[in-house]
Amino acid sequence: MAVHLKPKNAQELLTIDGVQLFVGQAGIKKPDYNDVTLMVLSPNSRVAGVFTQNRFCAAPVRVCQELLPSSNIRALVVNTGNANAGTGDDGLKRARAVCAAVAEQIKCEANQVLPFSTGVILEPLPHEKIQAAIKKMKPVHWDIAAKAIMTTDTVAKSGSRELVVDGEHVRFTGISKGSGMIHPNMATMLGFIALDANIATEVLQVLVKEVADKTFNCISVDGDTSTNDSFVIVSTGKAKLAPITAAEGATYEAIKAVLIDLALELAQAIVRDGEGATKFITVDVQHAATAEEARQVADAIARSPLVKTAFFASDPNLGRILCAIGYAGVVDLDVQQVRVWLGNVLVAEKGGRAASYVESAGAAVMKQSDITITVDLARGDAQTFMYTCDFSYEYVKINAEYRS
Amino acid sequence: MAVHLKPKNAQELLTIDGVQLFVGQAGIKKPDYNDVTLMVLSPNSRVAGVFTQNRFCAAPVRVCQELLPSSNIRALVVNTGNANAGTGDDGLKRARAVCAAVAEQIKCEANQVLPFSTGVILEPLPHEKIQAAIKKMKPVHWDIAAKAIMTTDTVAKSGSRELVVDGEHVRFTGISKGSGMIHPNMATMLGFIALDANIATEVLQVLVKEVADKTFNCISVDGDTSTNDSFVIVSTGKAKLAPITAAEGATYEAIKAVLIDLALELAQAIVRDGEGATKFITVDVQHAATAEEARQVADAIARSPLVKTAFFASDPNLGRILCAIGYAGVVDLDVQQVRVWLGNVLVAEKGGRAASYVESAGAAVMKQSDITITVDLARGDAQTFMYTCDFSYEYVKINAEYRS
Structure with a gap:
């Protein structure tokens, strides 16, 4: 039923230097199904995010909020099928257990891993299943990752952009998910954009807020603000472009404009795939x-x-x-x-x-x-x-x- | 689909001394259908009301707000099929034309008549049809009036109470309509309660607000606040009970409690008959x-x-x-x-x-x-x-x- 929305094929999505993607099968809701996604970042990547304002925010959101913004994150791990929300302190423990499993797998500390969950609220996260899946992840491109983070979505949501600024190429690729419980601040939605520019952590924090306010915070499917909404930008710093150290100037504005354009496509895709949407x-x-x-x-x-x-x-x-x-x-x-x-x-x-x-x-x-x-x-x-x-x-x- | 809601029969509804009811057929949406209701009040009745806070409030709401509270109202006229809302100054003229027609029929001034409309928004009120119907109204009891004010309602909503206070009998009968666009302040809902006690106009104004806040302002079907919501209490003064001249004291509180009980039944009936409601x-x-x-x-x-x-x-x-x-x-x-x-x-x-x-x-x-x-x-x-x-x-x- 999605309104003018088609999934991108692999060729339409740019690889981002400094990001490796993996998917796995934890069998949370059904067997033989990719329900865990791992995004491994090169050292010194910068990560910033904005999160739901819901007071019953999910355990993974609380973990992310503790850790971000940061220049020390090495991985993002996403599971579908269970939101780990309304799960109290036990939910926090389970989210951290998943992060620890990722850390062990990729050789970093647990507090260098950001957890994300989406699915049913108020049920305990089956963290053992996710931990087992993390040991058997397969490398994939962005198109498969976009599909693996879907819940009631009917179309995988993704997009890429390439910008030439100051004579250098900057590449951007993003994925998002969500189709119900969508309303500003923000939605049962997850959005991730990675770019290979080098943006200072504090600048990235300003940027993610500015971008969200014009994109993910402007969509509404049913008026419900979810417990798990997260929008995160990763800056790997692998492009040759000089570091961006202030939230101003022509280069900053050029990058911001592209990020808004891409984030708007990803946010509007959520509405176009809104539950039951025909318009x-x-x-x-x-x-x-x-x-x-x-x-x-x-x-x-x-x-x-x-x-x-x-x-x-x-x-x-x-x-x-x-x-x-x-x-x-x-x-x-x-x-x-x-x-x-x-x-x-x-x-x-x-x-x-x-x-x-x-x-x-x-x-x-x-x-x-x-x-x-x-x-x-x-x-x-x-x-x-x-x-x-x-x-x-x-x-x-x-x-x-x-x-x- | 209404949830535990049955229409009252005529015997369950008390006549209120000082109120005469009539219905007529204007053919606004369909022929041979009661779509106009007239409530004629004895002289010296007191009337007070609360109305929608919607800025696009309907023309009849604007007329009522000009005239209430009052001890000089002689009639209330209600049409279904057209809300006369979003109709600008032309809508006001048409509402007043309907009032003038009622005034001519019952021999009073146009500003002694309160208009109420419910139905489609943004379409001109067919006031000539209503004026023609007003010349051919038939006397009815409350059960038929409750039915005549329905729109998408599936069950007529009405109720009566009798109170003995200070050794005197006070009778209350009310009707309401509404099933969609229902949300506090207030709803596409109309509610009318008449009682035969003698309540001072300024006291009645306090009372109607207090009653609405605990009843009609506590219901929600779809979250939409309509352009036409009105809740009106008529006090005919025909009972032998001494006049109530202050919004306090045991008699006032006893009457208020009964009004809240009755208004809550009428308000909850709207939710029970909520569009598509099963619970x-x-x-x-x-x-x-x-x-x-x-x-x-x-x-x-x-x-x-x-x-x-x-x-x-x-x-x-x-x-x-x-x-x-x-x-x-x-x-x-x-x-x-x-x-x-x-x-x-x-x-x-x-x-x-x-x-x-x-x-x-x-x-x-x-x-x-x-x-x-x-x-x-x-x-x-x-x-x-x-x-x-x-x-x-x-x-x-x-x-x-x-x-x-």
């Missing part, structure tokens, strides 16, 4: 008084089950969009000033339906599978984007049957 | 530091599509509840202290699954159609309740096909 919806809120206010309005539209079911039905029931704008919490909003477009069709102005609007024009836009809703609040200069999908029978089916 | 869920958040915080947590659980689809599937996927508690926005929440019960089964404590928990016990609770989730935050003395329902295939179907 990809961009919500563009313009001329808000503040970024916060723009976000409130975009969020209300992107979360509304009524808006999302109307998109599923290809029904230009635009009143539901106005309704969501109205309850978004902008308490002094003058609805007379608000204008709303569906695609490039002006549908609402002056507190009601636009005089020029005809339903056939709205219906024509609604039949498309990529649709933009534009809201002009006429209050200031702030703008934000949110990316979401529709709400279908299939969403309910997937989530009602997830554990069975 | 009625009470979320009880205890020992919060503040009422606001209790509300945040209850709200996050009641809104979560993941929690709601798990209930639909009778799947004790309790991690989704913990997850919702975790992202509710209580930033300093110590998850080690949180305890969660499903029915009377302790399912989570110390940041994870309770040691005593066995899945068969959770599964047994999940099979019931009335389920309580209790969350103890261990932070203070505040408590709140929210009432919600599950999320089913049927919800998507109803909302995808609403306008067709």
